[in-house]
Amino acid sequence: MVNGDDILASIHETLASIPDPELPCSIVDLGLVEAVTMDDPGRVEITLLPTFTGCPALDMIADDVTRKVGELDSIESCHVTWIFDPPWTTDRITERGRDSLKSHGVTVSRCGGAPSSRTVTLQTSAIPCPWCGSDRTRLESPFGPTRCRSIHYCDACQNTFEDMKRLDGLGKTSTPDPG
Amino acid sequence: MTAMQDMMKDPHVNLVLSLADDLLMLGHVQGDWTGLGPILEEDIASSSMSQDDLSHALMLYEHLGSRFGLDPDVVAYERGIGDYRCCDLVTVPDEFDWAVAFVRRWMLAHWATPLLDHLIRTGEDDLQERCRRLRAEQALHLMYLDDWMRRLGTGAVEARDRMQAAIERISPLAGMLVETPDGVATSEFDALRSDWIAGMEEVAAAAGLSLDIELPSPDTLGGRRGVHAEHFIQQHTEMNEVRCADPGASW
Numbered sequence: 001m002v003n004g005d006d007i008l009a010s011i012h013e014t015l016a017s018i019p020d021p022e023l024p025c026s027i028v029d030l031g032l033v034e035a036v037t038m039d040d041p042g043r044v045e046i047t048l049l050p051t052f053t054g055c056p057a058l059d060m061i062a063d064d065v066t067r068k069v070g071e072l073d074s075i076e077s078c079h080v081t082w083i084f085d086p087p088w089t090t091d092r093i094t095e096r097g098r099d100s101l102k103s104h105g106v107t108v109s110r111c112g113g114a115p116s117s118r119t120v121t122l123q124t125s126a127i128p129c130p131w132c133g134s135d136r137t138r139l140e141s142p143f144g145p146t147r148c149r150s151i152h153y154c155d156a157c158q159n160t161f162e163d164m165k166r167l168d169g170l171g172k173t174s175t176p177d178p179g
Numbered sequence: 180m181t182a183m184q185d186m187m188k189d190p191h192v193n194l195v196l197s198l199a200d201d202l203l204m205l206g207h208v209q210g211d212w213t214g215l216g217p218i219l220e221e222d223i224a225s226s227s228m229s230q231d232d233l234s235h236a237l238m239l240y241e242h243l244g245s246r247f248g249l250d251p252d253v254v255a256y257e258r259g260i261g262d263y264r265c266c267d268l269v270t271v272p273d274e275f276d277w278a279v280a281f282v283r284r285w286m287l288a289h290w291a292t293p294l295l296d297h298l299i300r301t302g303e304d305d306l307q308e309r310c311r312r313l314r315a316e317q318a319l320h321l322m323y324l325d326d327w328m329r330r331l332g333t334g335a336v337e338a339r340d341r342m343q344a345a346i347e348r349i350s351p352l353a354g355m356l357v358e359t360p361d362g363v364a365t366s367e368f369d370a371l372r373s374d375w376i377a378g379m380e381e382v383a384a385a386a387g388l389s390l391d392i393e394l395p396s397p398d399t400l401g402g403r404r405g406v407h408a409e410h411f412i413q414q415h416t417e418m419n420e421v422r423c424a425d426p427g428a429s430w
Contacts, residue, residue, distance in 0.1 A: 053231070053235065053238055053316060054227075054235075056230075084308050087312060087315075140220065141223065142224070143223050143228070143323070147230070167316065167318075167319065
């Protein structure tokens with residue numbers, strides 16, 4: 001008889017080994033895994049959060065999770081669901097994830113701009129450059145190589161780098177009141 | 180009655196479809212610019228926004244599909260022409276004039292914001308949750324488009340003139356966006372229209388561009404009731420070509 005906790009531990013270990021297809025980071029370190037539940041022995045439900053709704057990697061990630069968790073002993077079936085509440089935010093990225101992203105020239109800035117009722121404010125300056133550490137950086141484009149990254153330029157070392165995009169206005173309380 | 184007919188009789192569905200169909204068609208039409216944007220960053224941004232628009236349309240079709248027991252692709256593609264609720268502004272040919280394509284997208288992004296707020300206030304839980312997400316992502320488009328509007332309006336003379344000309348070309352058609360869908364109370368829409376115009380006027384003023392939006396004139400209307408222009412039908416046919424040639428195809 002295999003202990004349920006052992007099975008859950010091995011599921012988490014498996015999830016931590018699945019890389020995001022577009023980032024040097026596991027899906028666990030990226031903060032995509034919201035919940036793993038096993039109400040019936042051997043039947044696993046995994047809830048994931050998409051970074052951006054238009055991310056083309058979502059199907060690939062769901063397939064990887066279903067296949068790799070499904071191959072574990074004692075697992076009969078694995079079902080993946082994407083949900084939007086709670087929203088994924090960059091706060092969910094682990095320290096290990098941040099370190100790995102940074103070593104590949106992708107920063108995770110902590111402070112967003114002040115939320116405005118109509119638009120979002122991306123941090124446009126003072127993200128320390130992951131290459132040289134200078135604060136003399138600026139936003140080049142909010143649309144980068146993947147949906148979740150913006151492009152920045154460092155005036156000090158003249159290199160580009162990317163930042164994990166942060167969206168304001170995702171919380172339930174931040175919707176402007178009518179009128 | 181089929182599930183599809185059932186769906187089309189619900190007034191709130193018309194409202195959700197008006198936005199979903201605008202985003203689907205605009206995402207498709209703007210896809211023509213992929214590889215042709217004026218600079219690399221703009222090309223990537225435009226393609227990214229089109230990709231977002233298609234996924235945002237899908238989020239809304241999924242919501243309707245789950246309510247009425249229909250596959251979201253069936254909701255997206257298998258309605259008759261008269262059951263599409265997009266306004267025909269989204270398929271008006273831009274004749275590969277970047278400023279025209281840009282101004283159209285800018286106006287639609289400004290419209291999506293008050294409409295999504297409205298759906299967040301009035302929709303059921305699943306719709307609210309989805310619209311909150313869409314609003315945050317559309318707000319990113321708006322930030323980007325507003326920024327370019329200001330830069331081009333206050334930039335070189337040629338940039339300013341081309342933006343102004345594009346605004347003048349699109350403005351007479353812009354009222355199509357705010358045509359009240361069938362079954363939706365006009366009073367609900369009045370506040371949304373004012374929000375839409377105020378948002379655009381603020382940016383246009385900062386950009387030094389003059390903007391004169393005319394509210395719906397009857398001869399441009401019909402899209403929200405399913406009465407569409409020839410250019411919508413052409414784009415719709417093109418979009419469905421693969422689906423019609425090989426139903427159920429996947430890759």
